[in-house]
Amino acid sequence: MxxxxxxxxxxxxxxxxxxxxxxxxxxxxxxxxxxxxxxxxxxxxxxxxxxxxxxxxxxxxxxxxxxxxxxxxxxxxxxxxxxxxxxxxxxxxxxxxxxxxxxxxxxxxxxxxxxxxxxxxxxxxxxxxxxxxxxxxxxxxxxxxxxxxxxxxxxxxxxxxxxxxxxxxxxxxxxxxxxxxxxxxxxxxxxxxxxxxxxxxxxxxxxxxxxxxxxxxxxxxxxxxxxxxxxxxxxxxxxxxxxFSINFAPALAISVLALPVFDTLRVFSIRIANGQSPFHPDKRHIHHLMLRLGFSHKASTSILISVNAAIIGICFALQPLNINYHILALCAVVFSLIGLLWNLSRRAASKNKSIAKPKKIEEIEQMKDLKSKIFEHVN
Structure with a gap:
């Protein structure tokens, strides 16, 4: 029982x-x-x-x-x-x-x-x-x-x-x-x-x-x-x-906590490098990067949790390594994934800006045309 x-x-x-x-x-x-x-x-x-x-x-x-x-x-x-x-x-x-x-x-x-x-x-x-x-x-x-x-x-x-x-x-x-x-x-x-x-x-x-x-x-x-x-x-x-005991438990614990730990380290580092408080609110978190790439909330969550689960699997695969090399390898994998997301999100953001700019110019030109037509009609 x-x-x-x-x-x-x-x-x-x-x-x-x-x-x-x-x-x-x-x-x-x-x-x-x-x-x-x-x-x-x-x-x-x-x-x-x-x-x-x-x-x-x-x-x-x-x-x-x-x-x-x-x-x-x-x-x-x-x-x-x-x-x-x-x-x-x-x-x-x-x-x-x-x-x-x-x-x-x-x-x-x-x-x-x-x-x-x-x-x-x-x-x-x-x-x-x-x-x-x-x-x-x-x-x-x-x-x-x-x-x-x-x-x-x-x-x-x-x-x-x-x-x-x-x-x-x-x-x-x-x-x-x-x-x-x-x-x-x-x-x-x-x-x-x-x-x-x-x-x-x-x-x-x-x-x-x-x-x-x-x-x-x-x-x-x-x-x-x-x-x-x-x-x-x-x-x-x-x-x-x-x-069934695990002799690399600290490394495995880091892999289980990969999502919050590495995201916080990354965001805090960027804020401090920019001369801001590490607790300054912004939209630099990894879930914001996913949304910027065009993923929905559900898709972003599913991908990030799946990636965290994959990191746990990678940790098991790295088991033969010395504990210090084990953790270094894990950090390299996680930061590489975060860096990839960051670069993709920046490209997506710049692409959206380039698309939005012509639209804005077109709207301004349409307003000018409308104003000129109204002016001609009044006269």
């Missing part, structure tokens, strides 16, 4: 979120808690932004109902941290929260989970020649990882289905690995998150009248959960010695 609990958690989380989200949508419209279109958004009408409420409730209900079957020592600190970010996200989605206050909240949550929950990276597994890490450097480096990944996941939530699609991919991958290694408690949590995200995805991508966005309420909570699962994935595989 215990072996089936992870799959049951998926069903419970999916069903709960699927039933809760329409209620959230109705309330959001009644109270005008919606995201109005502007020059930075790609939607054309007001859409509720509290989809994270349905995700969090679905995950929490499934996890709490089934928690009695397993002992998860990190569960209390994880749920508390998710609750803190949940309320921070709600405030930001409704009233707008300053970046400094969000950062303070993230630091607090990162400290709670690394210090109280003891979820931290304890070894670099030979990356740059570093293996075991002393306690406090382990705490500080883990806190940095939490804050960086929470924000990275938050930043990819820019088009329909991208953040939730990535969350489903990462949660399912980690969940399957935990299940194979016999860590059913963490498999249960991962499948619960995947179920809640899948229910949200149906409304976010395929909803018309009942469309909803994840908002910071969902992306912050998702980022925290994925980061926690990532560190557990690395530590569990490092401690395992069975036939």
């Amino acid at each position: 215990k072996n089936l609990i992870p799959f049951i958690s998926f069903i419970i989380a999916f069903y709960t979120s699927y039933k809760i989200i329409p209620v959230v949508i109705r309330i959001a419209h009644l109270k005008n808690l919606v995201d109005e279109p502007n020059n930075r958004t790609s939607h054309k009408k007001a859409v509720p932004t509290l989809g994270g409420v349905g995700i969090f409730i679905g995950f929490s209900v499934a996890s709490l109902l089934l928690a009695s079957y397993y002992f998860v020592p990190e569960f209390n600190s994880l749920l508390l941290g998710m609750l803190v970010l949940f309320f921070l996200g709600i405030k930001d989605d409704i009233l707008v929260l300053s970046p400094k206050k969000k950062l303070v909240g993230q630091i607090l949550v990162a400290f709670m989970i690394t210090f109280l929950g003891d979820v931290r990276i304890t070894s670099f597994e030979g990356i740059l020649g570093i293996y075991d890490i002393p306690y406090w450097p382990s705490i500080l480096s883990s806190m940095f990882i939490f804050i960086a990944l929470i924000n990275a996941v938050n930043l990819i939530d820019g088009i329909d289905g991208l953040a939730s699609g990535f969350g489903i991919l990462a949660s399912t991958f980690f969940g399957v690995d935990f299940y194979i290694l016999g860590h059913f408690a963490w498999a249960m949590l991962c499948f619960a998150m995947a179920g809640a995200l899948f229910a949200f995805l149906l409304y976010n991508v395929f909803g018309n009248a009942n469309k909803i966005f994840m908002g910071d309420t969902g992306s912050l909570v998702l980022g925290l959960f994925i980061t926690t699962a990532t560190l557990k994935f690395i530590n569990i595989n490092a401690a395992s010695s069975g036939p």
Whole structure:
């Protein structure tokens, strides 16, 4: 029976979120808690932004109902941290929260989970020649990882289905690995998150009248959960010695997180090089490049998630390499793909400008002709 609990958690989380989200949508419209279109958004009408409420409730209900079957020592600190970010996200989605206050909240949550929950990276597994890490450097480096990944996941939530699609991919991958290694408690949590995200995805991508966005309420909570699962994935595989344990877990974790990590690194580097704040909002993210190439939201999301899955496959193919060469090869592959997209999008943008310019000139000439005809008629 215990072996089936992870799959049951998926069903419970999916069903709960699927039933809760329409209620959230109705309330959001009644109270005008919606995201109005502007020059930075790609939607054309007001859409509720509290989809994270349905995700969090679905995950929490499934996890709490089934928690009695397993002992998860990190569960209390994880749920508390998710609750803190949940309320921070709600405030930001409704009233707008300053970046400094969000950062303070993230630091607090990162400290709670690394210090109280003891979820931290304890070894670099030979990356740059570093293996075991002393306690406090382990705490500080883990806190940095939490804050960086929470924000990275938050930043990819820019088009329909991208953040939730990535969350489903990462949660399912980690969940399957935990299940194979016999860590059913963490498999249960991962499948619960995947179920809640899948229910949200149906409304976010395929909803018309009942469309909803994840908002910071969902992306912050998702980022925290994925980061926690990532560190557990690395530590569990490092401690395992069975036939299914993975001896290149850090590199594999990077490949699973390729979409948010490398997109954030690229965008932050460009902003800093241009003398801007790394948090300055713009349309340089990889999903913006896809839209510029003419792909729809659904197509862009499908391509990017498929590419992320392919990068995981490439990581497995590079398994024989030393861990440092493994990571360098992964970085080379990912940055090459991003560079290709960037060049294609620039060509598409310049082509659109060249097409738009003659049209504009033609419109001006038509206006001049109209004015001259009106002038002749008056005279």
